[in-house]
Amino acid sequence: GENVEQHPSTLSVQEGDSAVIKCTYSDSASNYFPWYKQELGKGPQLIIDIRSNVGEKKDQRIAVTLNKTAKHFSLHITETQPEDSAVYFCAASKRGKLIFGQGTELSVKP
Amino acid sequence: DSGVTQTPKHLITATGQRVTLRCSPRSGDLSVYWYQQSLDQGLQFLIQYYNGEERAKGNILERFSAQQFPDLHSELNLSSLELGDSALYFCASSVGFRAGGIYEQFFGPGTRLTVL
Numbered sequence: 001g002e003n004v005e006q007h008p009s010t011l012s013v014q015e016g017d018s019a020v021i022k023c024t025y026s027d028s029a030s031n032y033f034p035w036y037k038q039e040l041g042k043g044p045q046l047i048i049d050i051r052s053n054v055g056e057k058k059d060q061r062i063a064v065t066l067n068k069t070a071k072h073f074s075l076h077i078t079e080t081q082p083e084d085s086a087v088y089f090c091a092a093s094k095r096g097k098l099i100f101g102q103g104t105e106l107s108v109k110p
Numbered sequence: 111d112s113g114v115t116q117t118p119k120h121l122i123t124a125t126g127q128r129v130t131l132r133c134s135p136r137s138g139d140l141s142v143y144w145y146q147q148s149l150d151q152g153l154q155f156l157i158q159y160y161n162g163e164e165r166a167k168g169n170i171l172e173r174f175s176a177q178q179f180p181d182l183h184s185e186l187n188l189s190s191l192e193l194g195d196s197a198l199y200f201c202a203s204s205v206g207f208r209a210g211g212i213y214e215q216f217f218g219p220g221t222r223l224t225v226l
Contacts, residue, residue: 032212043112043200043217044153051212089153096204097143097166098215100153 002027004092006101014109019077021104023090026071030092030099033066033073038087038103047088048075080108113137114203114218122224128189131221133201135182141165141204142184143215144176148197159184160206191225198222 003026013019025033031052036044050057050064050073057064061080066073077084085108091098113136123129135142144156155168159178170176173191178184188195198220204213 034214036217043114043219045112046214046216049214093212095166096141096158096213097155097168098145098153099155102152 002030002092002094002099004090004099004101006090006104008104009102010105010107012107012109013080015080015082017080019075019080019084019106019108021075021088021090021106023073023075023092023101024071025073025092025099027092027094027099028068028071030094032093033064034091034093034098035062035064035075036089036091038089040086044089077106080106082108082110084108112216112218114201114216116199116201116218116221118221119219120222120224122226123191124226125191125193127191127225128187129191129223131186131188131199131201131223133184133186133203133218135184135201135203136216138205139203139216140182140206141213142178142182143202143204144170144184144186145200145202145217146197147200147220151197153200156186188223193225196223196225 005024034049038044063076090101115134141160156170158166176186200220202215202217
């Protein structure tokens with residue numbers, strides 16, 4: 001069935017360092033890959049997404065890469081700040097419904 | 111603020127009871143999705159509606175049902191509640207739905223359901 005694996009489950013970095021979160025999906029028909037940030041007590045917030053016809057997308061300190069052949073996609077956050085601390089979820093989508101990874105708890109230490 | 115609203119924010123009830131969760135999508139959005147978030151299952155897709163019609167179903171229990179009304183708000187009904195139904199329930203909305211189309215989904219703040 002459809003499955004998204006996300007690693008690592010927890011990630012601790014020093015302020016200013018980079019953070020990388022990786023996901024693997026199983027359904028080769030997936031064509032849309034969003035990333036969400038969830039802060040405590042709030043709903044998931046869309047931070048960046050990539051479509052299957054694009055290999056890389058960047059938005060200020062955040063970038064996402066997609067390798068369709070390997071069915072891998074990754075989130076890169078540069079120059080991390082304490083306010084980046086949250087749980088990050090990757091997802092893969094086919095025909096609208098999102099299949100989520102298990103989440104990565106990112107902690108940025110000042 | 112995503113523009114998606116959900117009520118109530120918290121709900122505490124007993125096993126065997128029935129509850130209704132409500133969602134209003136962003137202005138102009140025609141599609142509504144429901145997700146369940148629990149510690150053991152993570153974020154799971156339940157069901158999607160587009161302009162009043164059911165479009166996709168995920169791992170939704172038979173005890174759960176949903177509908178989307180002409181004003182586009184949606185309700186998720188959970189009945190014969192069990193302890194294991196305790197979770198966060200999120201609603202998301204998107205502009206539309208077209209086979210093969212890609213639409214960003216924006217999530218509401220969620221309803222925390224506690225079944226005692």
